[in-house]
Amino acid sequence: MPKVGGDARERILDEAFVLFSQKGYAATTVRDIASAVGVKAASLYNHFGGKREIFDALMERETAYVERRVRSAGAIAHPDDDPQAYSKAKGAALAELVWNSYAPFFEDDRIRLFRRMLAAGRYSDERCAELYKGVFVVRPIKLQETVFSHLVDVGTFEPCNTRLAAEQFHGPLFMAMDSEMEAGEAREFCERHLAAFNAAHGKRGK
Secondary structure, eight states: OOOOOOOOOHHHHHHHHHHHHOOOOOOOHHHHHHHHHTTTTHHTTOOOOSSOOOHHHHHHHHHHHHHHHHHHTTTTOSSSSSHHHHHHEEEEEEEEHHHHHHHHHHHOOOOOOOHHHHHHTTTTTTTHHHHHIIIIIIIIHHHHHHHHHHHHHTTTTSSOOOHHHHHHHHHHHHHHHHOOOHHHHHOOOOHHHHHHHHHHHHHHTT
16 A cells, blocks of 8 residues: 555554555454554544544545546546546547546556455445445446536537436446456456447447
């Protein structure tokens, strides 16, 4: 796990991230986290009110990191972001743009660890389940729906149920994530999937 570093609060979150990933949230204690940081358990309460507060702060930090990474790759990271780049890009440029929106989920070790942690904990912790679904299912589908609605509006795509189209596009790539497909293979898969999707939904004559 790459360390964010910085002050004591960040070190606590770094070590908690590793422990939650290895042992799960339920099995990790404040004492475990303190030991990993190299301080007494009582010292952690100078920064956090307890294990749940540590977990919530970690989730906030990591979800924000996912959004930053996707946006820094040139893709939209929020449903309110401007999707015009997706109608302007063609051919290889479009394939690159779409891959960039998924690449962090396959290439970034920190995001991969975050997904594994939430995936492992979703059956025993409601908050893990909620975040796993939100970050890796709900948000990407909303982003794709924003893109497809724009493509329909500008005439690049035939009119369609954009929500269903978004679910159909994200579903195979989510399965690739969940199976921990290697990044190079995932990129090739994304390109084939995009080509087939464009052939099915693209405006005739476009």
